[in-house]
Amino acid sequence: MSLVRNKARFFCSMVAGSVVALPLVSSAGVLPDDRADALYHRYEGGGVTIQGPSVLVRKKMAEKYAVSANYYQDMITSASIDVEVSGASEYKEQRDQYQLGFEYLRGKTTYNLSYTNSEENDYKAQTASFGLSQDLFGDLTTISMGFSRGSDKVRNSTDPSFERDIDRWSYRVGVSQILTKSFIATMNLEVITDEGFLNNPYRSYRYIDPNDTRRFILAQEIYPRTRTSNAVAVNGRYFLPYRAAVYGGYRFFTDTWDIRADTFELGYIHPIKQQWTLEARVRYYQQDNAEFYEDLFGRVDQQNFMARDKELSTFNSIAFRIGASYEFAQTGWRFVKKGSVNLFYDRIEFKYDDFRDARVSQLLPTDPNYRPAGSEPLYEFGANVIQAFVSIWF
């Protein structure tokens, strides 16, 4: 029996759960300066538009304690390919996220604690983190460790009785090493384990219609109840003598779903005179599909676990960024020590190797663009990401 939902949500609410804490920066015997930032973010691509504000404030006391708070919001309008394939109409949604963090510096050790809460009408996520970082070897080396515990509640807006949980544990270790006066390298390792209802309750896999092999039928995805992933990343940053910086990194990822991914990044920062800074960056990402992922299954319940989330498919993406920052109030203005206005633009091209544009087999066979299920063109799309933000240090 095919399931037709008149209001299907495909924005990966799972993301809310894997809420990324503000990057936990280790300090070298000094807490970072007080600051406040306000960001407007906008992502547009593949039929999805997500925009909203993010506000961050951090304040330290007696050079020993620091508090930080972040409010982040996503306003989502989605008519993504998954929404269209399911026959649903464009939907709107909002996600609110709050984060509170504390830091305590004692000698060469910084301890940090944070709590994050994210909510949308059918997904709630909470994460608590603890970490510490330690400077060693004349402050040339910084070792950091962290642990997070998360707990999510998954709901389904079309079925009020539906409620599932996800439990998450994450362990991080990192080393940052100054190699020369101009060169710093870091290595990070993170292991994450999820347990519970790991798929999106609105998403479907598709299988060949037994009555018409040119068409497909949708059925609810079934995911394993656990997932453990390992990621290890190396990064380096080098100061060029005429005052510029070049940075790059590589991350290797594997998990128990058989996904393997490589991420490469290369960037260049170029200050001009005293007040302007330009940045350019390129990022290449590629991944292999999850073991239970298929664009089109042969029949219903073909396997124990079946998924058609394009995030789990074989694909690659390449992103180009250009950014500009302008520093104002450099000699201070009232309580402001300095400030900056920043604009970043990223263009990301996604190209899928085993995820097809299923809308094409839903066209009338007389349509010149029509292709039968399984022969549709591979999906690809481009996205624009804009960030405009103001930072003040006080």
Added chain:
Amino acid sequence: MSIGKWMRAAALSGALIVSSLVSASTPGGVAPGFTLPSRAGDNVSLEQLKGKVVMLNFWASWCGPCRTEMPLLEQMHKRYSSLGFTLVGVNVEANTADAERWLKDTPVSFPVLFDRESKVSKLYDVNAMPSTVFIDRKGNIRYLHRGYKPGDESEYLNQIRALIKE
């Protein structure tokens, strides 16, 4: 879980590393002599200051705690310079443009010397930023401070007063 075990092992190793690294160098002995160009344009040597209590402060404009400390050092210099005390700032930057720009906004009345080639930093084995060395009237190193945390200035004042009385 095995992850928990190696996390504990990691924390333990980290603690062991830290404890094995604590090393202290103790002050004492004659303060090495030097001559450096000063901000005012002339050359200043430590010899000229013999007979005064000298508080040698190694700093850089890129060092946050150094900048925080400066106004306090200026106050100390103003207060005690008539009693045979002087603060001497040693800027350790190879390129002094940033330091000079900062001093325009935060002026100080004590001499600021430029150690562009890090000769004096090496001579005094500077291993923290900022570093403050107290030299008594006879030219011996008496106290050594590594780094600056709010509240350190009260200890500075005690030590200045003790050395001035000698």
Added chain:
Amino acid sequence: MIKGFAAKVVFSMLLIWSLSACGNIEPWVKPYERQQLADPIMSPNLHPISASYMDHVWEAREGARGALGGGGGGCGCN
């Protein structure tokens, strides 16, 4: 197994660092030589509000996650 791999990487990292603790290592970059490293353009996390947003963008669209953190460097004061 993957878990074993991660454990081995971390353990070997810590082994190297703990071995170097035997005998006092003289820092080869002196505190007064950290001008370049203290420059904001060398900071690994100059725009935390932007970095955390981009991490979220990637995690929402990719299967991979984690190991995006870091710090260190800077002025090395105190």
